[in-house]
Amino acid sequence: MLRFETAGESHGECLVATLTGLPAGIPISIDSINHELWRRQQGFGRGGRMKIETDRAEVVSGVRHSHTIGSPIALIVRNSDWKNWTENLPVEGGDPALRKPVSRPRPGHADLAGAIKYDFPDARYILERASARETTVRVAIGALAKQFLQQFGIGVLSHVIAVGSERLGRNASWDELVELSKKTEVLLGCVDPEAEQRFKAVVDQAFRTGDTVGGVFEVVAHGAPPGLGSHIAWDTRLDGRLAQAIVSMQAVKGVEVGFASDGAAAFGSQVQDTIHYNKEDHSFFRGANRAGGLEGGMTNGQDIVVRGLLKPISTLRRPLESVDLETREPSAAAYERSDVAVVPAAGVIGEAMVAIVIAQAMLEKFGGDSLGETKRNFDNYLEQVKNF
């Protein structure tokens, strides 16, 4: 079983992650991990924190001579901001006067529920862990999963299809996503320049008015074979597992597999993907891909398409109503340097989560302690599919 864990706080020394279960022999490039980390930091609408950080992964175990060795992989991403917090958040003791309490919980954050649950007088320790800074190492782990999937011709990319109420309004091809992923400057992660300008105008408006804005990102996995996941039990259904992975992301409040919400408003004849057969190359093909590559909880060989619906960022420069935890009097919510819009970055995190879930499903189906063994099992299965 492929499994990962993360640790670390927003303003602590570093973020840490471990990944257990990758077979030995997978070529690993640290540059590729760092490139994914760079992509997570991009996008118009990010706050000052992203100017402080230049995220870099340090792999400290499980990879030797640029290949996995089958043992747990551990990696670290250091927080450059830590140097500004060493006295405020020391591991031991420290001067109580230097603490930075968050006593006016921010609506839409873990602040109040977390302070009550863990019985803290203020929300500092809660926001430190609830922060999406944690997703830095999810992206690093996702980059490892991507390098594994690459060995089987599977790619995972994303794009932004809505910001606020503005929408892209058309489908994007895989080639367009590949081109988008090669850009060295990221505005709002949209394949269409005209739509991207409309997205930018919405973010501009949020900046001007001290507000924030959300949106929708779409993650596409290309090249997956049919038969990953299974219809046989609730927790083997890959659509459910992808949904959990996406909604586990900070600020993601909804998920769509394929064209779910459009489909719910249409008739069946307009939604299901018709089945056809090519007698020349003996293969099945579909009239469309509205199911997002998943039927009965299994991949069907088409692109896997999953969308994440991101709420607007909870911390507003124009703070919302809250209550002071000390005085219990009405008070404006705390403000701490914050992003205004993060939809392209969320897309990159979504890619990582999808890559991890697909890598898990691949290893469940094909197993193997070495890449060679996994590949042999995979190739055998492809032969079975071809001869079906």
Ligand SMILES: Cc1cc2nc3c(=O)[nH]c(=O)nc-3n(C[C@H](O)[C@H](O)[C@H](O)COP(=O)(O)O)c2cc1C
């Ligand atoms: C990439 C990314 C960056 C984020 N940056 C911020 C931020 O700067 N300020 C903020 O208030 N929330 C930010 N969020 C959202 C919060 O982390 C999230 O809303 C909060 O932890 C509460 O969790 P929930 O919205 O899932 O309930 C960000 C989310 C993502 C995905």
